[in-house]
Amino acid sequence: MPDFAAWSRAVQARMETALDRMLPAETLAPERLHAAMRYAALGGGKRVRPMLAFAAGEAVGAEPGRVELAACAVELIHVYSLTHDDLPCMDDDDLRHGKPTCHVQFDEATALLVGDALQSLAFEVLSAPISGLHGAVQTQMLGLLARASGSRGMAGGQAVDLYSTGKNLDLAELEFMHIHKTGALIQVAVLLGALSNGDLEAAARAVLERYARCVGLAFQVMDDVLDAETDTATLGKTAGKDAAQGKATYLTLMSPREARAYAAELVADAEQAIAPFGTDGRRLAEIARFIVERRY
Amino acid sequence: MPDFAAWSRAVQARMETALDRMLPAETLAPERLHAAMRYAALGGGKRVRPMLAFAAGEAVGAEPGRVELAACAVELIHVYSLTHDDLPCMDDDDLRHGKPTCHVQFDEATALLVGDALQSLAFEVLSAPISGLHGAVQTQMLGLLARASGSRGMAGGQAVDLYSTGKNLDLAELEFMHIHKTGALIQVAVLLGALSNGDLEAAARAVLERYARCVGLAFQVMDDVLDAETDTATLGKTAGKDAAQGKATYLTLMSPREARAYAAELVADAEQAIAPFGTDGRRLAEIARFIVERRY
Numbered sequence: 230m231p232d233f234a235a236w237s238r239a240v241q242a243r244m245e246t247a248l249d250r251m252l253p254a255e256t257l258a259p260e261r262l263h264a265a266m267r268y269a270a271l272g273g274g275k276r277v278r279p280m281l282a283f284a285a286g287e288a289v290g291a292e293p294g295r296v297e298l299a300a301c302a303v304e305l306i307h308v309y310s311l312t313h314d315d316l317p318c319m320d321d322d323d324l325r326h327g328k329p330t331c332h333v334q335f336d337e338a339t340a341l342l343v344g345d346a347l348q349s350l351a352f353e354v355l356s357a358p359i360s361g362l363h364g365a366v367q368t369q370m371l372g373l374l375a376r377a378s379g380s381r382g383m384a385g386g387q388a389v390d391l392y393s394t395g396k397n398l399d400l401a402e403l404e405f406m407h408i409h410k411t412g413a414l415i416q417v418a419v420l421l422g423a424l425s426n427g428d429l430e431a432a433a434r435a436v437l438e439r440y441a442r443c444v445g446l447a448f449q450v451m452d453d454v455l456d457a458e459t460d461t462a463t464l465g466k467t468a469g470k471d472a473a474q475g476k477a478t479y480l481t482l483m484s485p486r487e488a489r490a491y492a493a494e495l496v497a498d499a500e501q502a503i504a505p506f507g508t509d510g511r512r513l514a515e516i517a518r519f520i521v522e523r524r525y
Numbered sequence: 526m527p528d529f530a531a532w533s534r535a536v537q538a539r540m541e542t543a544l545d546r547m548l549p550a551e552t553l554a555p556e557r558l559h560a561a562m563r564y565a566a567l568g569g570g571k572r573v574r575p576m577l578a579f580a581a582g583e584a585v586g587a588e589p590g591r592v593e594l595a596a597c598a599v600e601l602i603h604v605y606s607l608t609h610d611d612l613p614c615m616d617d618d619d620l621r622h623g624k625p626t627c628h629v630q631f632d633e634a635t636a637l638l639v640g641d642a643l644q645s646l647a648f649e650v651l652s653a654p655i656s657g658l659h660g661a662v663q664t665q666m667l668g669l670l671a672r673a674s675g676s677r678g679m680a681g682g683q684a685v686d687l688y689s690t691g692k693n694l695d696l697a698e699l700e701f702m703h704i705h706k707t708g709a710l711i712q713v714a715v716l717l718g719a720l721s722n723g724d725l726e727a728a729a730r731a732v733l734e735r736y737a738r739c740v741g742l743a744f745q746v747m748d749d750v751l752d753a754e755t756d757t758a759t760l761g762k763t764a765g766k767d768a769a770q771g772k773a774t775y776l777t778l779m780s781p782r783e784a785r786a787y788a789a790e791l792v793a794d795a796e797q798a799i800a801p802f803g804t805d806g807r808r809l810a811e812i813a814r815f816i817v818e819r820r821y
Contacts (some may be wrong), residue, residue, distance in 0.1 A: 258680050262676050307696035309641075319634050336614075340688050341637070349674040353668055353671035353672050353675060363660060364659060367658035368660050369652070371664070375649035378645040379645030380559060380645070385555050385558060389554070
């Protein structure tokens with residue numbers, strides 16, 4: 230069995246191939262829009278959400294080939310959200326994955342349409358027949374992805390982030406924001422990965438939800454630590470941006486040392502949650518550890 | 526059987542109630558986002574796409590209650606596209622349905638998130654169980670809606686519109702744009718309305734596709750005529766905008782009289798297409814005629 234570094238590289242390579250196949254060709258009209266969609270979605274990103282989907286699939290015994298559509302759908306939602314988040318009226322960022330952001334490389338209207346069309350593509354991809362999967366389960370997966378993406382999920386979290394800039398949030402408010410802004414999509418990545426193999430029993434679903442909640446928060450805690458402590462070149466996106474924009478982060482509530490300890494605690498909780506999966510949950514555990522140990 | 530005016534008012538009232546129920550309450554966090562989503566989606570609009578869905582449902586014998594989810598999903602996509610289309614980086618419009626546009630009433634970032642979240646909500650709504658409908662048909666409906674919304678449908682048409690501003694388009698190029706920008710969603714409204722009753726035979730689908738193609742183009746031809754000939758107060762949106770922005774319209778290629786004749790020809794073709802439905806296709810025929818006779 231490959232070690233985690235090899236496994237995660239394999240997931241990244243698989244995702245690059247799969248997304249390349251799913252994204253319309255640059256030669257297809259409207260060419261500029263398709264070029265910009267490919268620019269935003271290909272050749273960058275850690276692919277953490279797809280890793281989670283494949284690892285959750287592994288935990289329930291799903292073939293990776295069955296998980297691929299779900300992994301791509303979740304990643305397309307993630308890429309669309311980054312593209313819109315970088316727009317001038319939102320975070321106004323000009324660097325992403327070490328490249329100019331989509332609206333800088335193309336233009337603002339194109340970046341808006343890129344995000345819109347990537348969201349549609351996510352649902353189109355997840356509507357393709359998954360062999361052997363019951364239509365009702367797939368409809369359930371589509372509903373979970375839609376809810377996680379919308380105003381009571383990711384887009385809602387973005388709104389809370391927007392409206393709380395310059396305000397002091399307490400820990401509960403900060404976590405409410407993150408559970409929506411990044412947590413919802415991380416959770417749905419885990420659930421869809423597992424559901425690709427068929428409907429889940431309530432106990433297994435509860436285990437995966439607890440795991441995902443911990444991993445999602447740990448990921449955000451470390452994002453805040455890295456945003457404050459790492460240089461732009463290593464990060465591949467503008468460092469120190471949150472503090473500069475007056476955004477509430479974990480580091481406005483605790484020291485970097487406390488934040489790292491909190492992330493480690495969340496990861497331990499995540500690992501404990503998936504103990505029932507035994508060795509089948511190995512990749513899920515590795516991802517949880519990767520999240521606190523990563524440097525970008 | 527109610528006349529067309531009464532029937533269309535009943536559809537509008539039904540849609541207002543259904544959308545009100547499906548949209549998250551303004552009292553639910555994030556309150557400002559939910560208030561803005563409701564502002565954009567409720568209390569305005571002709572609801573032409575829902576009318577088409579209900580009429581297509583009637584043509585194949587579907588209960589209106591089964592069509593409602595599809596009608597709402599398509600309308601939510603339409604409202605999201607208007608909200609994004611009105612943004613400063615796109616058409617930069619400040620009036621819609623006789624009210625300030627969403628980014629004027631709220632702010633630009635909120636309007637961006639409103640569109641994003643309404644798109645997610647459309648897919649969430651269409652993922653809810655439709656009683657008696659096979660999961661595979663519903664997955665097919667979700668896939669059709671996603672494709673019609675994305676880069677090879679509506680968003681792609683927006684991109685063509687954007688990139689062709691200030692250029693001279695010939696009739697073929699203009700129709701390519703409209704078939705994507707407005708035609709794709711009109712077609713999917715018709716198809717989803719009919720599919721709400723179960724899978725369609727190829728012949729019935731072909732009939733509905735031909736009808737929808739003609740109606741979609743007729744709608745756009747009349748939009749161009751009305752944009753040029755009607756005042757802002759009657760239209761409820763800024764009149765004369767297309768010409769002012771150097772956009773290609775049917776009136777750059779033909780006289781208003783020729784455009785009206787062309788729309789009438791398309792409507793006659795649409796009526797002929799649905800002849801096989803007999804009296805069950807009555808509402809579809811009435812909508813086609815309404816589209817050329819409407820004054821706003």
